[in-house]
Amino acid sequence: MRKSLHSIHILASALAILVSGTVLAQPIQDGGFEPTPGQPGKDVVWVPTPYSTLDKMLEMAKVTPRDFVMDLGSGDGRMVIAAAKRGARAQGVEYNPDLVALSTRNAAAEGVSDRARFVQGDMYEADISQATVLALFLLPENLRKLVPKFLQLPAGTRILNNGYKIPDWQEVETGTAGGDCEPWCTVHLYLVPAKVEGTWRLPAGEVNFTQDFQTLKGVLAAGGRMQQVEGTVKGDQIRFTAGLDVYTGRVSGNRMSGEASGATGGHWSATRK
Numbered sequence: 001m002r003k004s005l006h007s008i009h010i011l012a013s014a015l016a017i018l019v020s021g022t023v024l025a026q027p028i029q030d031g032g033f034e035p036t037p038g039q040p041g042k043d044v045v046w047v048p049t050p051y052s053t054l055d056k057m058l059e060m061a062k063v064t065p066r067d068f069v070m071d072l073g074s075g076d077g078r079m080v081i082a083a084a085k086r087g088a089r090a091q092g093v094e095y096n097p098d099l100v101a102l103s104t105r106n107a108a109a110e111g112v113s114d115r116a117r118f119v120q121g122d123m124y125e126a127d128i129s130q131a132t133v134l135a136l137f138l139l140p141e142n143l144r145k146l147v148p149k150f151l152q153l154p155a156g157t158r159i160l161n162n163g164y165k166i167p168d169w170q171e172v173e174t175g176t177a178g179g180d181c182e183p184w185c186t187v188h189l190y191l192v193p194a195k196v197e198g199t200w201r202l203p204a205g206e207v208n209f210t211q212d213f214q215t216l217k218g219v220l221a222a223g224g225r226m227q228q229v230e231g232t233v234k235g236d237q238i239r240f241t242a243g244l245d246v247y248t249g250r251v252s253g254n255r256m257s258g259e260a261s262g263a264t265g266g267h268w269s270a271t272r273k
């Protein structure tokens, strides 16, 4: 399978530092298979997320025992195991069977086998529909290919990626791991946006939204007037302006409601037409 020079170049540039021992704070002492940072993978090489970065990722995601955390390309299992240690159910999908076996042994050694599961498979084929959090370390080209799957997830699902941004998406937060973490210490958090494209009935009239990931544009037809609408959706939170009026609220399936300021101030609600 194709693995771009870009990926090899960028991840290999981290390799020199990784193998110097500064990041692998807990080297793998498995007695069996030992992965080597930079070793080939199906669509991206293996480089582990530093422990301080994965802690930052799970902290930014506010992972709780109610979550189901998935890592696509789960490597030695460290992200999944860390999530399980926070009480969450977690699953890794990893193509390399040796890494899957190692992850399974690591989870047992850490006493979290009941909550940390690993499956051998291709991340592009994986069922991610139950995930409430995706905690990833993938390249932009991997993320781009996964975007259609991401957009199928419920509004508000948290997606974090170590290092790289999801192309064309707008992060809600960027964080940096503390301590002497270097490299791969910057994390981007995204929320899957509610799907609001289409026509909605507001008390003031009808609004037609077009949606490009988080960005909304549209027209509000009210009282014989047409007003340009601009807005954003972050998870299930919506905000849009129509003339001088500002609408903020929450989207829940085919309904949205909230508060408006300006001439139409007060509570508002809308239903999908």
Ligand SMILES: C[S@@+](CC[C@H](N)C(=O)[O-])C[C@H]1O[C@@H](n2cnc3c(N)ncnc32)[C@H](O)[C@@H]1O
Pocket: 040, 041, 042, 043, 044, 045, 046, 047, 048, 049, 071, 072, 073, 074, 075, 076, 077, 078, 079, 093, 094, 095, 096, 099, 121, 122, 123, 124, 136, 137, 138
């Ligand atoms: C950059 S490493 C990240 C490892 C781990 N997520 C972490 O943060 O430490 C990427 C991992 O993806 C795996 N991988 C590459 N292509 C894959 C694919 N198509 N499906 C599943 N795993 C894949 C590699 O074997 C490697 O372990």
